[in-house]
Amino acid sequence: AIGDTLRLDPALFRTDVAEFESLLDQGNLEDAVDCYHGPFMDGFHLKGAREFEDWRSNEARRLSQRLKAALQTLARGAEESGAPEKAESYWRRLHAQDPFNTRFVLGRMRAMASAGDPGNAIQCGEEHTRLLLRELDAEPAPELLLLMETLRAKGRGTEAAGKVIPFPYSGDFRPGIAILACESLSPRQEDAIFAEMFHDAVLTRLQMVSGIITTGRASVLWYRDHPAPPFRIAEELNVDYLGECSILKDSTQIQVSFRLVDARSGHLKWAETFDVDLEEADSIIGTLSDIANQVVGVVGAELTAAKQVRIADPPTRSLSAYELYLIGRNRLGESSREDLMEAIGFFEAALREDPDFSLAYAGISNALARLPMYDITVRAPDVRDRAREAITRAWELDPSSGVVRANLGLVLHFFEWEWSGAEREDREGLRREPGDIQARIQLASLLAALGHFEESVEESLRVLAMDPKAGGVLWSAGDRMWHAGRVEVARALFERAIRAQPTAPWAFVHLSFSYARDDPKDLRRATELLGEFARQIGYPHPDRMDVVTEALGGNLALELEAVALLDDVVRRTHLTPVDILYQYAALSPVDRLFDLMAHAVETRHRWVPWIPICALAARPQVMEHPRWEPFLESIDHPGLPVPTH
Numbered sequence: 345a346i347g348d349t350l351r352l353d354p355a356l357f358r359t360d361v362a363e364f365e366s367l368l369d370q371g372n373l374e375d376a377v378d379c380y381h382g383p384f385m386d387g388f389h390l391k392g393a394r395e396f397e398d399w400r401s402n403e404a405r406r407l408s409q410r411l412k413a414a415l416q417t418l419a420r421g422a423e424e425s426g427a428p429e430k431a432e433s434y435w436r437r438l439h440a441q442d443p444f445n446t447r448f449v450l451g452r453m454r455a456m457a458s459a460g461d462p463g464n465a466i467q468c469g470e471e472h473t474r475l476l477l478r479e480l481d482a483e484p485a486p487e488l489l490l491l492m493e494t495l496r497a498k499g500r501g502t503e504a505a506g507k508v509i510p511f512p513y514s515g516d517f518r519p520g521i522a523i524l525a526c527e528s529l530s531p532r533q534e535d536a537i538f539a540e541m542f543h544d545a546v547l548t549r550l551q552m553v554s555g556i557i558t559t560g561r562a563s564v565l566w567y568r569d570h571p572a573p574p575f576r577i578a579e580e581l582n583v584d585y586l587g588e589c590s591i592l593k594d595s596t597q598i599q600v601s602f603r604l605v606d607a608r609s610g611h612l613k614w615a616e617t618f619d620v621d622l623e624e625a626d627s628i629i630g631t632l633s634d635i636a637n638q639v640v641g642v643v644g645a646e647l648t649a650a651k652q653v654r655i656a657d658p659p660t661r662s663l664s665a666y667e668l669y670l671i672g673r674n675r676l677g678e679s680s681r682e683d684l685m686e687a688i689g690f691f692e693a694a695l696r697e698d699p700d701f702s703l704a705y706a707g708i709s710n711a712l713a714r715l716p717m718y719d720i721t722v723r724a725p726d727v728r729d730r731a732r733e734a735i736t737r738a739w740e741l742d743p744s745s746g747v748v749r750a751n752l753g754l755v756l757h758f759f760e761w762e763w764s765g766a767e768r769e770d771r772e773g774l775r776r777e778p779g780d781i782q783a784r785i786q787l788a789s790l791l792a793a794l795g796h797f798e799e800s801v802e803e804s805l806r807v808l809a810m811d812p813k814a815g816g817v818l819w820s821a822g823d824r825m826w827h828a829g830r831v832e833v834a835r836a837l838f839e840r841a842i843r844a845q846p847t848a849p850w851a852f853v854h855l856s857f858s859y860a861r862d863d864p865k866d867l868r869r870a871t872e873l874l875g876e877f878a879r880q881i882g883y884p885h886p887d888r889m890d891v892v893t894e895a896l897g898g899n900l901a902l903e904l905e906a907v908a909l910l911d912d913v914v915r916r917t918h919l920t921p922v923d924i925l926y927q928y929a930a931l932s933p934v935d936r937l938f939d940l941m942a943h944a945v946e947t948r949h950r951w952v953p954w955i956p957i958c959a960l961a962a963r964p965q966v967m968e969h970p971r972w973e974p975f976l977e978s979i980d981h982p983g984l985p986v987p988t989h
Contacts, residue, residue: 360380364410373417377415377437380411383408386404409608415438416434417608419438423454435451435452438451438452439452444479445579446484446488447579447582453466457495466496469484469488470492484836486840487808489830489836490833493830493832520557520581520584521556521558521639522578522581522586523543523546523564523586524586528591538591538593540674541671545628546635547561550639551781552778552779553636553645554651555646556779558810559581563812574607584608585604585642586605588603596622598619602616616638630656637655660703664697665698665701665704669690672686673687680718680847681718691704702737705737706747709731709734709755712730712731723947724758725947731755747773749769750769750782753765753766753769753773754766757953761952763790763793763982770783770786770787785820788800793957794982795956795957795983800827801830804820805821815848819850822851825837827957831862831863834858852873853877855873856870856893857930858870859873860892860893860896867890867897870897871890882916883917884916903931906927910931925955926962928940929959941955942978
């Protein structure tokens with residue numbers, strides 16, 4: 345005893361907690377998890393002792409987190425060493441610790457399947473699905489549906505089975521890092537904007553690094569509006585490390601404090617404070633490079649000499665140009681007409697500060713290429729020349745940039761229909777900057793447009809692992825899944841996309857088509873979705889959309905009326921028939937469909953690159969029509985496999 349404090353001498357008294365933590369600290373994980381027999385002081389309470397109860401609860405949570413971290417490490421190690429039965433035992437313990445954690449269920453199911461027990465793996469997934477519905481009134485995650493569907497398909501021996509892809513995808517992305525939103529310690533709004541820009545700049549540098557996955561901006565910022573404990577954020581994003589940043593800014597200097605925490609154990613891995621001169625661009629870039637290099641070193645990722653040079657190389661010597669560019673990037677990530685136009689304005693302002701700023705030209709090209717998809721009043725030919733000029737100038741200034749190469753691929757795909765060149769540039773951009781989420785989305789889209797559906801699905805899973813809460817990511821992944829024949833998974837992703845981004849019209853129209861055409865049908869939901877789409881585009885009679893969905897659902901007597909209604913939608917809005925091609929392809933006379941497709945090519949419509957897979961998915965018979973091959977030749981398309989729908 346020392347004063348009022350009573351302690352047990354660890355040399356004389358053995359406790360399971362002390363032994364558990366000592367074994368963990370020594371790296372003896374197997375023995376450590378064996379001596380954990382339940383929650384800390386479970387069932388022990390002191391009436392009226394709030395401080396004690398808080399301490400006991402916090403200790404129980406901390407020790408539970410350490411147990412989970414150790415079990416996950418052991419499970420992954422067993423998987424990598426080819427011991428699926430052992431891996432399953434660890435995932436089973438994790439599942440028991442947190443029955444509502446879908447990630448633990450997925451790990452257990454994959455281990456069961458690898459051990460030759462797919463039946464029980466499917467049963468495990470079905471039980472988890474029922475638990476979520478019964479206790480939380482929650483739908484199962486798309487990744488759970490995908491794994492169950494894949495295992496069932498393998499059992500049937502069908503081609504749609506694909507391979508069992510781990511989700512979140514981890515094949516070439518480990519460890520995972522989430523850099524939480526930078527906190528501004530200053531009261532001024534402009535300082536909060538600077539903190540957002542600094543956060544984007546850190547993410548931009550880390551996306552150049554191979555062998556790690558850096559969570560995308562949208563998913564990280566989601567927690568700014570939905571606060572959660574760090575360990576919960578780490579579990580939901582499936583990351584190993586959390587980065588925390590705060591910024592204190594005055595007129596000439598900023599103080600940047602950065603911490604990197606082991607998300608599983610809660611241990612601090614690295615912390616440092618930087619004093620940055622706001623009048624020197626090199627000072628900002630140097631700080632960003634120091635943070636990136638320290639993070640890479642702590643997590644054990646490899647950084648080549650060339651990448652070290654690239655990370656340290658300032659993209660511009662003008663601090664004002666760099667700030668304007670980062671604001672533009674911020675707007676670019678929102679993907680609405682207003683945000684894209686604002687992004688272009690900021691990129692152009694950056695170029696007035698530095699006319700040789702390659703990334704600003706690439707940003708203009710990216711925004712212009714995407715603008716026709718988010719503003720139906722803009723035609724692709726209206727922006728094609730400007731986009732080409734911008735990316736050409738970006739290439740002339742810095743052909744070694746992964747961002748520039750990926751945006752060149754975007755222009756080649758969207759405007760030029762140069763399929764092989766687009767794929768080459770997309771892949772080269774990702775080789776240089778493997779964490780570029782937008783580049784991965786466009787590669788997955790290109791692969792789907794070429795009919796490489798399974799490869800497209802795998803790329804989409806990578807993107808979902810990187811930014812699982814972003815509406816655009818969810819919508820694009822849903823589209824990829826649907827074209828690969830994973831209808832249930834696609835629907836779940838589309839529904840999640842709509843919740844994340846309620847003003848994303850294309851997700852509504854595509855999901856509506858699936859509910860009307862695919863089994864199991866849900867015409868009520870299909871009508872509801874198509875009606876919302878009609879409202880978003882300004883059609884005055886959204887309540888009439890049941891005619892279209894009933895016709896799509898098999899009511900042949902309504903087909904002519906449905907096509908007439910689609911024509912009325914086109915007349916009264918800025919849509920073209922190709923914007924709702926699924927519906928037209930399924931319901932129109934086939935010769936009229938080919939006339940619409942030919943007109944789209946003549947006018948260089950925004951959706952031309954995707955017309956083949958959309959038409960074929962909605963109406964597989966078009967492949968046998970004599971106008972099919974000439975249409976593919978008109979856009980230099982290499983051809984498609986037989987559709988899965």
